[in-house]
Amino acid sequence: MSAPEIGKNLPEVALPSVSLAKVLKGQKALVTGANSGIGKATAICLAQAGADVVVNYFSGDDAARQVVADIQKSGSKAIAHLADVSREDQVQAMFKRMIEELGTIDILVNNAGLQQDAAFEEMTLQQWNTVLNVNLTGQFLCAREAVREFKRRGVVKEVSCAAGKIICMSSVHEVIPWAGHVNYAASKGGVMLMMKSIAQEVARYRIRVNSIGPGAIRTPINTAAWEAPAAYNELMKLIPYNRIGEPEDIGRAAVWLASDHADYVNGITLFVDGGMTLYPGFAEGG
Numbered sequence: 001m002s003a004p005e006i007g008k009n010l011p012e013v014a015l016p017s018v019s020l021a022k023v024l025k026g027q028k029a030l031v032t033g034a035n036s037g038i039g040k041a042t043a044i045c046l047a048q049a050g051a052d053v054v055v056n057y058f059s060g061d062d063a064a065r066q067v068v069a070d071i072q073k074s075g076s077k078a079i080a081h082l083a084d085v086s087r088e089d090q091v092q093a094m095f096k097r098m099i100e101e102l103g104t105i106d107i108l109v110n111n112a113g114l115q116q117d118a119a120f121e122e123m124t125l126q127q128w129n130t131v132l133n134v135n136l137t138g139q140f141l142c143a144r145e146a147v148r149e150f151k152r153r154g155v156v157k158e159v160s161c162a163a164g165k166i167i168c169m170s171s172v173h174e175v176i177p178w179a180g181h182v183n184y185a186a187s188k189g190g191v192m193l194m195m196k197s198i199a200q201e202v203a204r205y206r207i208r209v210n211s212i213g214p215g216a217i218r219t220p221i222n223t224a225a226w227e228a229p230a231a232y233n234e235l236m237k238l239i240p241y242n243r244i245g246e247p248e249d250i251g252r253a254a255v256w257l258a259s260d261h262a263d264y265v266n267g268i269t270l271f272v273d274g275g276m277t278l279y280p281g282f283a284e285g286g
């Protein structure tokens, strides 16, 4: 039987339903940028696994309220909190509220991110700064607050083997250069060494710091890459597994990385990308 033509004759993906069991029971999670796309799916998956969740968002009150309602259906607590992750005062106020209302934090998912694309010579300083401020500085500010609380509280063995877990939402573009997106690729390359350096520094306190590197995931950030059939077929040339990723593909990976099942996993990027980082152009070339 011949292989299916790229992007054709493939069914729309309906991910198989899985039980996320209650591997995160009793844990308190903060997901930034959680009212859309990957952040939303991750917040819901963490809640299905038993965590109470703070749903951070920047704009879109209704979408945030809907995520809170979805989480409550799974029996977990949820709080929507508006904050710009690139602003130190707003990040600190968000952590203060979380600790007052949920008691502590066990899991931070540093997910908020954006793109402002331009040809390199056209890129403005504002486009550069906006992307670096949200995608990199925002992750620094949230990770720093989380580490302060993890160290203050230490390990509570009934809750988790670790004193805390940080998951940074990186991208395949922490290793794959991306013309026309220099600010974005630089921010994710920065996330990679920030994550590894924090992991190295705080491992002795039993704090685990890892990244997820999504490939192409069906979210509003990249609608142009998958909505039109022609664009989708082009995209498939980059994805050996021959389907786009769904936000839940990332949410499920986040549950595992945050759980004690991954207790010996520290300082890595888990690529969840259908093989995009296998450089498929080399399958028949090179």
Ligand code: NAD
Residues within 6 Å of the ligand: 032, 033, 034, 035, 036, 037, 038, 039, 056, 057, 058, 059, 083, 084, 085, 086, 111, 112, 113, 114, 134, 169, 170, 171, 172, 213, 214, 215, 216, 217, 218, 219, 220, 221, 222
């Ligand atoms: P999205 O646009 O659906 O979601 C981005 C979220 O970030 C939104 O909730 C938005 O409100 C929030 N946000 C933006 N600026 C913010 C700020 N200043 N403060 C707080 N929140 C802010 O996009 P997505 O695809 O779900 O992206 C989520 C993360 O995944 C990003 O870090 C992105 O770089 C990364 N990622 C996405 C893909 C993909 O294919 N979709 C691939 C690799 C990496």
